[in-house]
Amino acid sequence: MAEIGFIGLGNMGLPMAANLVKAGHVVTGFDTVAAALEKARAAGIAIAGTAAGAAADRDIVVTMLPNGDIVRSVFAEIVPAARPGSVIVDSSTIDVASARIVHAMATEAGLLCLDAPVSGGVGGAEAGTLTFMAGGSQAALDRARPALEVMGGRIVHCGDGGAGQAAKICNNMLLGISMIGTCEAFALAGKLGLSQQALFDVISTSSGQCWSVNTYCPVPGVGPKSPADNDYQPGFAAALMLKDLGLAQQAAEASGAATPMGRHATAIYEAFVKAGNGGTDFSGIIRFLDQVRDR
Numbered sequence: 144m145a146e147i148g149f150i151g152l153g154n155m156g157l158p159m160a161a162n163l164v165k166a167g168h169v170v171t172g173f174d175t176v177a178a179a180l181e182k183a184r185a186a187g188i189a190i191a192g193t194a195a196g197a198a199a200d201r202d203i204v205v206t207m208l209p210n211g212d213i214v215r216s217v218f219a220e221i222v223p224a225a226r227p228g229s230v231i232v233d234s235s236t237i238d239v240a241s242a243r244i245v246h247a248m249a250t251e252a253g254l255l256c257l258d259a260p261v262s263g264g265v266g267g268a269e270a271g272t273l274t275f276m277a278g279g280s281q282a283a284l285d286r287a288r289p290a291l292e293v294m295g296g297r298i299v300h301c302g303d304g305g306a307g308q309a310a311k312i313c314n315n316m317l318l319g320i321s322m323i324g325t326c327e328a329f330a331l332a333g334k335l336g337l338s339q340q341a342l343f344d345v346i347s348t349s350s351g352q353c354w355s356v357n358t359y360c361p362v363p364g365v366g367p368k369s370p371a372d373n374d375y376q377p378g379f380a381a382a383l384m385l386k387d388l389g390l391a392q393q394a395a396e397a398s399g400a401a402t403p404m405g406r407h408a409t410a411i412y413e414a415f416v417k418a419g420n421g422g423t424d425f426s427g428i429i430r431f432l433d434q435v436r437d438r
């Protein structure tokens with residue numbers, strides 16, 4: 144069993160770390176918020192006084208933090224403390240540039256490093272069924288695998304450092320675009336007098352099918368159970384979708400990629416969140432289309 148450090152014990156990090164404890168690993172955690180530490184202690188996680196304390200002398204260190212600035216500053220603390228040859232896995236969703244910077248910091252210090260953002264949300268974190276999109280060397284992935292296999296159901300090695308974050312934002316940019324397109328199709332069908340169920344029955348078996356229709360339909364009472372059937376409680380909150388769309392736009396600008404639909408989707412989710420809907424599931428955008436009619 145491995146000695147694992149876990150930094151960032153929030154909505155995602157706590158259940159991920161708790162699953163590592165349940166699998167028999169020895170987990171030492173750190174978070175800046177006292178309430179998070181309380182919950183972690185109750186889940187059997189030992190608590191360190193600093194991030195460096197959680198990272199020192201571990202086989203594997205996992206970070207699950209809000210953004211790239213915080214990940215960079217936490218790496219500045221933990222890289223000097225970590226044991227040479229150990230692996231640091233950053234599972235936060237952050238910008239590709241920051242992911243590459245922390246890879247370089249770790250590698251220069253003789254550590255292995257993996258960017259391994261996840262999909263699957265809090266439900267996947269609790270169930271241990273997350274998908275990890277991993278960027279880094281095969282050696283880093285091999286070293287991290289015992290922990291990743293406990294926290295996730297699927298691990299995709301996407302390439303070198305930063306490739307995991309690149310895969311995550313490309314996927315989520317497409318998801319944001321496809322959700323808005325799905326909502327538009329159902330709204331138009333309604334205006335044309337077509338039943339929502341009839342449209343679902345057609346699209347879900349035709350060329351327009353996609354995850355936003357088939358699995359996560361934004362119309363209540365249509366398709367498998369989804370946040371639409373629970374008054375758009377998340378699920379995946381619109382604020383997190385906006386964060387990921389923003390990261391995709393940042394990467395598109397830096398790399399010169401043309402993403403006109405990604406840019407448009409970002410503007411629509413920005414308006415949705417600004418109107419007070421950041422905590423609403425991202426599929427709730429279906430109730431907002433009339434307000435962005437002319438954008």
Ligand code: NAD
Pocket residue numbers: 150151152153154155156173174175176179194207208209210213217234235236237261262263264265378379383386
């Ligand atoms: P969260 O805000 O609940 O948790 C982040 C934790 O990091 C908090 O407990 C916070 O106190 C802690 N933290 C902040 N600064 C710190 C520091 N310097 N040192 C130690 N701890 C610090 O967020 P979350 O929902 O758990 O998301 C974490 C990451 O996972 C984000 O990058 C998010 O985009 C990504 N993500 C979230 C979801 C989701 O559904 N919530 C899904 C996929 C990916």
